[in-house]
Structures are given as structure tokens and as C-alpha cells.
Amino acid sequence: MKHLLGVEDLERSDLEELLRITDSMVEVSQRAMPRVPALRGRTVVSVFFEDSTRTRLSFEAAAKRLSADTMSFSVGTSSVKKGESVRDTVETIEAMGVDAMVVRHRSAGVPDQIARWTSCSVINAGDGWHQHPTQALLDSYTIRAHLGGLDGRRIAIVGDVKHSRVARSDVQAFTLLGASVTLVAPPTLLPPSLEGWPVEVSHDLDAVLADQDVVYLLRMQRERMTEALVPSLREYTACFGLTIQRAARLAPHALVMHPGPMNRGVEIAAEVTDLPNAVIAEQVRNGVAVRMAVLFRLLAGTELGGAGAAAPVPEVNAEPGEDHG
Amino acid sequence: MDAGDLQRAIWRIAHEIAERNHGLQGVVLIGLQTGGVPLAHKLAESLRQIEDIAVPVGSLDVALYRDDIGLRPVLPEAVTEIPVDLDGAVVVLVDDVLFTGRTIRAALNALADYGRPRVVQLAVMVDRGHRELPIRPDFVGKNLPTRRDEVVDVTEEGVDLGEMHR
Amino acid sequence: MAELLIAGGRVVDEHGERVADVVVAEDGTVAEVGAGLASTGGRNGRRVLDAGGCVVAPGFVDLHTHLREPGREEAETIETGSRAAALGGFTAVVAMPNTEPTMDDAAVVRQVLEAGRVAGLCDVHASAAVTVGRRGEALAPMAELAALGVRIFTDDGNGVQDDRLARRAMEYARGLDVTIAEHCEVEALSAGGHMHEGEWSSRLGIPGVPAEAEELMVMRDIALSRLTGCRVHLQHLSTAGAVELVRAAKARGLAVTAEATPHHFTLTHAEVAAYDPVFKVNPPLRTAEDVAAVRAGLADGTLDAIATDHAPHAQELKELPFDEAPCGMLGLETALALALSELDLSLGELVGLLSWRPAAVAGLRDTHGGPVEPGRPANLVVFDPELTWTVDPARLASRSHNTPYAGRRVTGKVRHTVLRGRPIVLDGEAQR
Numbered sequence: 001m002k003h004l005l006g007v008e009d010l011e012r013s014d015l016e017e018l019l020r021i022t023d024s025m026v027e028v029s030q031r032a033m034p035r036v037p038a039l040r041g042r043t044v045v046s047v048f049f050e051d052s053t054r055t056r057l058s059f060e061a062a063a064k065r066l067s068a069d070t071m072s073f074s075v076g077t078s079s080v081k082k083g084e085s086v087r088d089t090v091e092t093i094e095a096m097g098v099d100a101m102v103v104r105h106r107s108a109g110v111p112d113q114i115a116r117w118t119s120c121s122v123i124n125a126g127d128g129w130h131q132h133p134t135q136a137l138l139d140s141y142t143i144r145a146h147l148g149g150l151d152g153r154r155i156a157i158v159g160d161v162k163h164s165r166v167a168r169s170d171v172q173a174f175t176l177l178g179a180s181v182t183l184v185a186p187p188t189l190l191p192p193s194l195e196g197w198p199v200e201v202s203h204d205l206d207a208v209l210a211d212q213d214v215v216y217l218l219r220m221q222r223e224r225m226t227e228a229l230v231p232s233l234r235e236y237t238a239c240f241g242l243t244i245q246r247a248a249r250l251a252p253h254a255l256v257m258h259p260g261p262m263n264r265g266v267e268i269a270a271e272v273t274d275l276p277n278a279v280i281a282e283q284v285r286n287g288v289a290v291r292m293a294v295l296f297r298l299l300a301g302t303e304l305g306g307a308g309a310a311a312p313v314p315e316v317n318a319e320p321g322e323d324h325g
Numbered sequence: 326m327d328a329g330d331l332q333r334a335i336w337r338i339a340h341e342i343a344e345r346n347h348g349l350q351g352v353v354l355i356g357l358q359t360g361g362v363p364l365a366h367k368l369a370e371s372l373r374q375i376e377d378i379a380v381p382v383g384s385l386d387v388a389l390y391r392d393d394i395g396l397r398p399v400l401p402e403a404v405t406e407i408p409v410d411l412d413g414a415v416v417v418l419v420d421d422v423l424f425t426g427r428t429i430r431a432a433l434n435a436l437a438d439y440g441r442p443r444v445v446q447l448a449v450m451v452d453r454g455h456r457e458l459p460i461r462p463d464f465v466g467k468n469l470p471t472r473r474d475e476v477v478d479v480t481e482e483g484v485d486l487g488e489m490h491r
Numbered sequence: 492m493a494e495l496l497i498a499g500g501r502v503v504d505e506h507g508e509r510v511a512d513v514v515v516a517e518d519g520t521v522a523e524v525g526a527g528l529a530s531t532g533g534r535n536g537r538r539v540l541d542a543g544g545c546v547v548a549p550g551f552v553d554l555h556t557h558l559r560e561p562g563r564e565e566a567e568t569i570e571t572g573s574r575a576a577a578l579g580g581f582t583a584v585v586a587m588p589n590t591e592p593t594m595d596d597a598a599v600v601r602q603v604l605e606a607g608r609v610a611g612l613c614d615v616h617a618s619a620a621v622t623v624g625r626r627g628e629a630l631a632p633m634a635e636l637a638a639l640g641v642r643i644f645t646d647d648g649n650g651v652q653d654d655r656l657a658r659r660a661m662e663y664a665r666g667l668d669v670t671i672a673e674h675c676e677v678e679a680l681s682a683g684g685h686m687h688e689g690e691w692s693s694r695l696g697i698p699g700v701p702a703e704a705e706e707l708m709v710m711r712d713i714a715l716s717r718l719t720g721c722r723v724h725l726q727h728l729s730t731a732g733a734v735e736l737v738r739a740a741k742a743r744g745l746a747v748t749a750e751a752t753p754h755h756f757t758l759t760h761a762e763v764a765a766y767d768p769v770f771k772v773n774p775p776l777r778t779a780e781d782v783a784a785v786r787a788g789l790a791d792g793t794l795d796a797i798a799t800d801h802a803p804h805a806q807e808l809k810e811l812p813f814d815e816a817p818c819g820m821l822g823l824e825t826a827l828a829l830a831l832s833e834l835d836l837s838l839g840e841l842v843g844l845l846s847w848r849p850a851a852v853a854g855l856r857d858t859h860g861g862p863v864e865p866g867r868p869a870n871l872v873v874f875d876p877e878l879t880w881t882v883d884p885a886r887l888a889s890r891s892h893n894t895p896y897a898g899r900r901v902t903g904k905v906r907h908t909v910l911r912g913r914p915i916v917l918d919g920e921a922q923r
Binding site: 195 | 812
């Protein structure tokens with residue numbers, strides 16, 4: 001695995017391996033001194049063309065816990081404002097000697113484009129409406145931690161699926177791991193075509209609520225009103241918001257999840273976020289461990305990047321099986 | 326070595342551990358993932374029979390501490406579990422095969438992140454030579470001269486020597 | 492200019508197909524067509540173009556070429572675009588008016604026509620904008636522009652959104668005996684879209700353009716053609732629904748013509764999967780069903796022409812994020828090969844779609860696309876329908892490289908292109 005561009009590139013075994021590595025990373029994160037030397041000498045740069053302090057910090061914490069060097073690039077301080085192209089930016093950063101780029105962009109597909117222009121690993125930290133694979137991993141990890149696994153589980157993803165990279169990644173990851181997914185939204189907030197999506201669709205949250213093991217709420221952005229996708233936030237909340245009344249109808253073990261940042265009172269009632277089943281803070285916490293697993297998986301077993309690391313690698317004494325040195 | 330030899334070696338190493346440490350006060354067995362973990366448990370069982378003391382057993386995955394990560398992908402096999410505080414403890418690292426010594430080097434670094442043992446000792450079932458670091462085992466099941474390209478496999482049934490499959 | 496003998500080819504024109512040599516006189520007209528002319532000797536200095544194994548046909552006419560000059564000379568100039576056209580077998584192109592400044596006034600149109608004459612590589616005809624600045628607000632001076640020879644008016648890049656203005660334009664055009672060509676796209680439905688709305692846009696998270704955005708305007712323009720009696724030409728149709736609407740309009744005898752591009756009969760929206768903006772085009776690449784419908788429309792005569800929508804863009808613009816990159820792809824140098832490789836048509840049907848039928852739409856039948864017979868201007872193409880080659884962007888004559896066919900093996904290549912008796916392309920090489 002060289003890049004992590006989207007869940008669509010992964011097999012079930014890849015997901016399971018990443019979740020297994022995450023277990024080890026959670027153990028590291030729980031130590032008094034949460035740091036291991038695993039990626040010493042590696043450089044991870046976050047290249048954020050779109051602001052996202054949460055995701056950037058999560059990746060940088062992950063890199064630091066693995067002892068990688070980190071650099072950070074964001075548009076606010078960069079030459080992109082002066083008209084430099086993405087390609088020039090990326091090539092400039094790569095010339096400084098980096099092993100992985102963590103890329104966030106408002107346009108779908110930019111990480112795919114960058115992966116064609118660079119020899120370092122590219123990790124998609126969110127591109128437009130397309131993908132946010134580490135979010136899907138941390139969501140899967142959180143569900144697995146609580147429910148033991150995703151096989152046979154029923155998960156409802158509620159809200160603005162159409163504009164959601166989280167939903168696209170989650171649908172693929174959850175179903176790959178054996179869950180059945182129901183998208184719950186008005187037709188205006190669903191993608192125009194669901195051909196090839198292994199999901200069921202409902203326009204009625206109340207009808208499906210009681211059957212779910214997980215209710216995953218998507219962020220409802222206010223600008224959707226100006227596009228006439230829903231008549232009003234009030235009507236949206238009345239139909240699709242997880243109110244305290246609706247939460248009361250959930251199965252006792254059912255989890256309430258949200259990728260953040262939340263619009264309390266819109267897609268989720270403030271009281272619901274305080275329920276013991278709401279694992280939203282835990283999602284954030286697992287985010288760091290999952291990103292550690294991804295960084296480690298992509299960078300372990302690669303040559304050191306950068307100009308200074310061009311020294312030839314000595315022949316490897318492969319030591320398979322039980323026989324480690 | 327067959328299964329019987331293996332059990333006899335475990336029995337002997339258990340005795341040596343108890344003898345070397347004048348009992349089992351403060352002794353913690355830490356098996357290295359993955360081959361060292363079942364051996365650590367077998368040693369603990371032998372120690373219980375000899376001294377009637379339940380020695381704490383932990384497991385350590387050194388994948389995040391290796392110095393050859395850049396050469397080959399070594400992914401964590403299982404989560405590290407250290408059951409007790411290691412400060413001041415007598416840690417006996419347990420592994421199936423001692424080869425270059427790099428895994429043990431990584432394990433020593435990893436241990437340091439969990440505490441400061443009073444002493445660290447090393448027990449291995451097979452020492453096959455070819456050390457690349459100044460590391461020497463305290464307790465050895467069997468010294469087994471090998472070629473570099475051979476594979477040593479320690480299982481329940483005993484120890485096998487075979488060709489490496491590339 | 493020396494007399495020219497095109498020897499050993501098969502002549503394909505609207506009258507059919509026959510083995511014949513063609514003699515082109517010094518004045519640039521066809522002098523003789525017939526078997527065995529190679530042995531007649533001819534006049535001193537006669538130049539012989541070998542057409543063995545090749546088709547000799549009236550030169551191709553592209554109804555839809557973006558030459559980018561004035562305004563975007565870094566992407567293409569009239570000269571480089573004309574050269575690409577000649578290498579693709581075209582002897583005439585209709586330049587689209589979305590230049591900077593817009594071809595909406597006489598000065599700009601004169602400049603384009605003059606640059607085309609100076610380049611001298613193919614006949615550059617100008618279309619002109621329907622509305623001032625292509626803004627869809629006020630009519631351009633159509634009579635003045637028609638007087639310069641403009642036969643086609645279009646706001647290409649955009650359709651005329653306002654129904655009333657579109658009607659007025661058509662009424663006015665009828666009085667001038669010119670054609671209104673439309674880029675069919677209802678912007679209220681397409682706004683914000685960057686690819687075909689459907690399976691792939693949903694999967695890739697790219698906002699889509701529904702097929703209906705095109706079909707609604709096709710519907711409207713057919714209705715307005717009926718209302719006004721104006722000749723309406725529908726540009727680069729891409730959907731099954733649009734093809735069907737044209738088929739029905741023609742069955743009712745309306746003055747409607749339509750074109751399709753090579754990319755719309757060869758590529759689908761699945762090409763966008765890797766987010767390479769070289770596959771971004773407007774109208775967008777559609778579904779396999781749409782591709783099949785476009786092919787069927789070309790085969791049954793519903794569609795009148797293969798038009799390239801040759802749209803060069805500088806490399807750096809095609810490396811922008813997909814939703815920021817401009818629309819368009821090269822077409823002139825690959826159109827013939829794609830038609831030969833991908834369409835199941837007779838040679839006569841295929842050459843008709845590239846030559847005499849678009850020539851009729853553009854009002855050029857006197858000079859281009861006519862039968863290969865004595866007295867007609869010798870605007871001819873000689874192509875090898877069997878030659879297989881690989882598209883290499885770096886080897887195209889266009890100043891830009893944004894072909895979606897890089898690396899593709901195609902069959903059929905232009906060998907010679909003759910413009911009024913002058914060989915512009917010889918053995919696949921532009922002569923200047």
C-alpha cells in the first residue's frame with residue numbers, strides 16, 4: 001500500500017489489518033509517554049489547501065507519536081494565494097524531502113492528482129464530497145470497539161449524504177466490513193444515482209430507527225437551504241434530526257455517532273450528545289490512533305524519503321515466519 | 326528437538342531462572358510477540374509447579390521499535406500487554422529463537438518505555454548464532470548451529486530446521 | 492503552381508466510390524478524374540501524390556473548432572490550429588466565437604479571417620456570437636457580420652438562455668438566411684456541474700450536469716425553429732434523449748441539423764474516475780447508452796456531422812483540480828481515426844459526416860465537400876483507412892496537448908491534404 005486515497009481502493013483484509021494495527025496504536029496512546037520510535041527519520045507534511053484544524057492536528061499528533069518529523073503547509077500562509085498551482089506547490093514540498101503528504105482540498109480528486117505527481121505517499125485527509133478514508137477507519141474502529149465488529153450490524157447514515165465525503169467513505173468501509181447500511185435522507189440530499197452503492201434507502205427516519213445498531217448523523221450545513229434542498233432547518237430537524245424523543249426509541253446498545261463538528265439542535269439534539277451511547281468524543285480520540293496506523297502502514301517498509309536519504313539499501317535478510325532476529 | 330525435549334528444556338530453564346534469582350521475588354516474564362508468548366506461559370506454568378508462585382506474564386510487540394522498518398514492513402502482530410509495574414522488577418524476556426539480536430535490541434528499547442526494571446534477563450528456546458549486536462542470552466534451550474539462510478521453526482511439536490522459502 | 496496527379500486511390504464522394512486517379516490543374520481546380528490518368532504523362536513538372544491503398548475524398552469540414560486566437564494564443568493560434576486541421580484532413584473549419592474579445596463585431600471577425608488567410612493551411616471560416624459578448628442580453632450586429640461571410644451564429648460555450656431573445660435571434664437570422672447554432676445547455680439545471688450527473692458523478696463526489704439540461708434546450712430550440720422557420724443547428728449533442736428529439740424533428744420536416752463529436756461517440760463518464768481534467772468537456776462525457784445513441788444517430792442520418800469541438804487548453808489549466816479546470820479537448824487530428832476505428836459505417840457515410848454534410852450546414856458546398864469532379868475546387872483529402880498508429884500528445888501539431896486519447900491505438904491516418912490544388916500535408920507531414 002503506497003497511498004491512502006479512498007476506501008474504494010481497499011480490500012476487506014486491508015481494513016482489518018489497519019484496524020488491528022490501530023489496536024497497538026491505542027495501547028501506545030494510552031501510555032504516560034505516548035511515543036514510539038517507529039517512524040524516526042521520516043517526514044510527514046500536512047498539505048491543507050482547505051482549513052481543518054481538527055484533522056490537521058489529529059494527523060500531526062499521530063505522526064509525532066510515531067517520532068516522525070512533521071511539517072505543515074496551509075493555504076493561509078502560502079504561495080497558493082499568489083497563484084501557485086497545486087502541482088508546483090507539491091513539487092516544491094517534495095523537493096524538501098518528505099515521505100508522506102497528508103492532503104486536504106475542497107475539490108474532489110486532488111489527492112489522486114497529487115499521487116500522480118509525487119513519489120511520496122499521499123494520504124487523503126478529505127477531498128470535496130469524495131472521500132475521507134481515515135474518518136471511515138476511525139468510525140469503523142469505534143463501532144468495532146463497542147459492538148465487537150461490524151459483521152451483520154445495521155447502520156443508518158442520516159442526513160446530507162449527497163455532499164458528504166464522510167458518507168461515501170463510511171458506506172464503503174462499513175459494508176466492506178460486513179454491515180448493512182441504510183441511507184436516511186430526503187431525496188434532495190441523496191446522490192443523484194446510487195448505482196453500485198450496496199445500501200438501502202429510506203426517507204423516513206422513524207421507520208428505521210428502532211432496528212439500528214448505529215445511527216450515524218451527518219452534519220447539515222446551513223447553505224443547503226439557499227440551494228432549496230430542504231425548505232428549512234426546522235423542517236429538516238423535525239423529519240431527520242435525532243431528538244431526545246427519537247433517541248429514546250433506539251435499541252439499548254445502539255451507538256450514536258457524528259463526524260463533527262456538530263450543529264447541536266439541527267441534526268442532533270444537545271441532550272443526545274450527552275447520552276452514554278453517544279460516542280462522538282471517542283471517535284475523535286480514536287482518530288489519532290487510526291492515523292498512526294495509516295502512517296505506519298504506509299511508511300514502514302519504505303525507503304527513507306527525501307534528498308538526503310538516497311543511500312543504497314543493504315540487502316535484506318528476510319526472516320519469514322517465527323524466526324525473527 | 327521433539328516435544329519432549331522442548332518440555333524438558335522449559336523445565337530446566339524454569340529451574341535456572343529460579344536459581345539465578347534466588348527465588349521468584351519480583352520476577353516478570355515478558356514473551357515477545359508472537360513466538361515468545363506461548364513459551365513465556367509454559368515457563369510460568371513450570372515455575373508455578375516448582376515454586377508454587379504465579380509469576381506475572383506479559384507480552385511485548387516490538388514492531389514499533391525495530392531499526393529495520395525501512396528494510397521490510399514489520400507490522401504489529403498483537404497489542405503489548407504489561408500486567409505489572411516494571412519499575413524495580415526482574416524482567417525475563419522470553420523468545421523462541423535468538424538470531425541477529427535486533428529483536429532483543431528493540432525489545433530493550435520498548436521495555437524502557439514501560440518502566441525501569443532492576444534487571445533484564447533473556448531466555449530463548451533456540452540460539453542459532455549470527456549475532457549482529459552484543460547480545461547474549463541468560464537461559465538457552467538449545468544452541469543450534471545454522472546457516473544464515475536456514476529457517477528455524479519452534480512449534481508445540483518441537484524445533485525444525487528448514488530451507489528458507491523465498 | 493504545378494499540376495498535381497493523385498494516383499492510385501479510391502475516390503469516395505457523394506456519388507459513390509470508384510478507383511480513379513485525379514488530376515488537379517494549375518488553377519487549383521480538379522481537371523480530370525478517371526482510371527489510368529497516371530500513364531497520360533501530363534504537363535511538365537507535374538507533381539505526383541501517391542494514393543495507393545488510400546481514399547481520395549473531398550476535404551473535411553469542421554463545424555466546431557476553437558482556434559483560441561485572439562486571446563488565448565498560449566493554447567492555440569489560428570496558424571497552429573489550422574495546421575492541426577490540415578493534418579486531420581480538414582480543408583475548412585468554422586472558428587467558434589468565444590475568443591477574447593468575442594467574435595461579436597466586424598473587426599474581430601475580420602482579424603480572424605485575415606489570420607486564417609495568412610496562415611493559408613485551411614480555409615478558416617468565422618462563426619460569430621448571437622449576442623454581444625455571448626452574454627445572452629442583446630443581439631450582436633448579425634447583418635454586418637453576415638455581410639463579412641458569417642453563415643453560423645452561436646454563443647457556443649453557452650446557449651442563449653432567454654427564450655424570448657433566442658426567438659428574436661432566430662427570426663432575425665431567417666431574414667439574413669443564416670443559421671443559428673446552439674450549445675444546448677439550460678444553465679439553471681447545469682450550474683455548478685462538472686461532469687455528467689449519474690453513477691460516476693455520485694461516486695466521485697463531483698457535481699453533475701443532468702442529461703435533461705441539454706435535452707430541454709434541444710426541445711426549446713426545435714420548437715423555436717418551428718415557430719420562426721429559422722435553420723437551427725444543434726451543436727455537440729451528447730445524450731440519447733437529444734438524438735431522439737432531433738430524429739423526431741427531422742421526421743416532421745423541420746429545418747434542424749445536428750452534430751456530434753468524436754469524444755461523445757467514443758468515451759463515457761467512467762473516464763473521469765481518475766480525476767484527470769483532460770476528460771473534462773462540455774457537454775460532459777455521458778453514459779454508454781448515450782454513446783450508443785449518438786452512434787446510432789450518426790448511422791441513421793439523424794446527426795448531420797462529426798464535429799470536433801477541438802478545444803485546446805494549456806497544460807497548467809488541465810492540471811487544476813477537476814472542478815476548477817476548463818472544459819474541452821483536442822479533436823482535429825484524431826477525428827478521422829476515431830470515426831474509422833469506432834463507427835460501423837460505410838466509407839461513404841463516414842466521409843459524408845466529415846465532409847459534404849457539414850459543408851452543407853456551413854453553407855460551403857460551392858467550395859468544400861462537393862463531388863470530386865472536373866471544375867470543382869481541389870479541396871481534397873487522401874487518407875489511409877488501414878494505417879494503425881498511436882496517439883502521442885507531444886507529436887500533435889496543436890499548441891496544446893489535451894487529447895483524451897494519449898496512448899490509444901487507432902486506425903486511419905491522413906496522408907495528403909490538398910487546399911485549392913496546393914499540397915498542405917504530404918505523406919503525413921505539414922508542408923509549412
